[in-house]
Amino acid sequence: MVQISRFFTVLSVAAVGLALSVKRTVAVVEADIAKISTQVTTLDNAIEAYPLTGGSLLNALTIHTDATTLITTLKTATADVTANGALDEADGRTILTSVEAIEPTILDALTDIVIKKPAFAALPIGGLPALILQDLTNLKASTVAFAAALVANAPADLVTEATTVQGSITAAFDPAIAAYTA
Numbered sequence: 001m002v003q004i005s006r007f008f009t010v011l012s013v014a015a016v017g018l019a020l021s022v023k024r025t026v027a028v029v030e031a032d033i034a035k036i037s038t039q040v041t042t043l044d045n046a047i048e049a050y051p052l053t054g055g056s057l058l059n060a061l062t063i064h065t066d067a068t069t070l071i072t073t074l075k076t077a078t079a080d081v082t083a084n085g086a087l088d089e090a091d092g093r094t095i096l097t098s099v100e101a102i103e104p105t106i107l108d109a110l111t112d113i114v115i116k117k118p119a120f121a122a123l124p125i126g127g128l129p130a131l132i133l134q135d136l137t138n139l140k141a142s143t144v145a146f147a148a149a150l151v152a153n154a155p156a157d158l159v160t161e162a163t164t165v166q167g168s169i170t171a172a173f174d175p176a177i178a179a180y181t182a
Helices: 002-021 026-049 057-084 089-115 117-121 128-153 156-181
Strands: none
Touching: 026 057, 026 089, 057 128, 089 117, 089 128, 089 156, 117 128, 128 156
């Protein structure tokens, strides 16, 4: 009985290893980016809708939930880009264009979260600005990892453009994180 149990354990470990090593397709990466785009828009809309005064804890926690959902999706997308490997020219251009389309929404969300800091700090429950700082820090780390995976797998002639987009988005996190650190 013990040998059968060990056999199934070895078989399960082998199956997990095989599943983790399966190459992802560009279609999966494109679907991930579409999901990221939707989630960034949802997060941006929640931040924009949060009032400068009189906001609710529930709406603030919705922003937190939206951020953590996006972090999870970014991590999945990073794994998928890495598993896909090098992109050809057409796929690289399509993916870069999709990421560039999200950039203004990311920048808007980061600008708005700074503007709304006094509203979050005014809530009767302490610690919300610290939670937002944690979300911003985790979002930046996940975004940096995703962008780095895209740059690492971009065709050679798109690396400079991809690196520029990566730098722009990454730099936009710094003032937002600084605002919540102060």
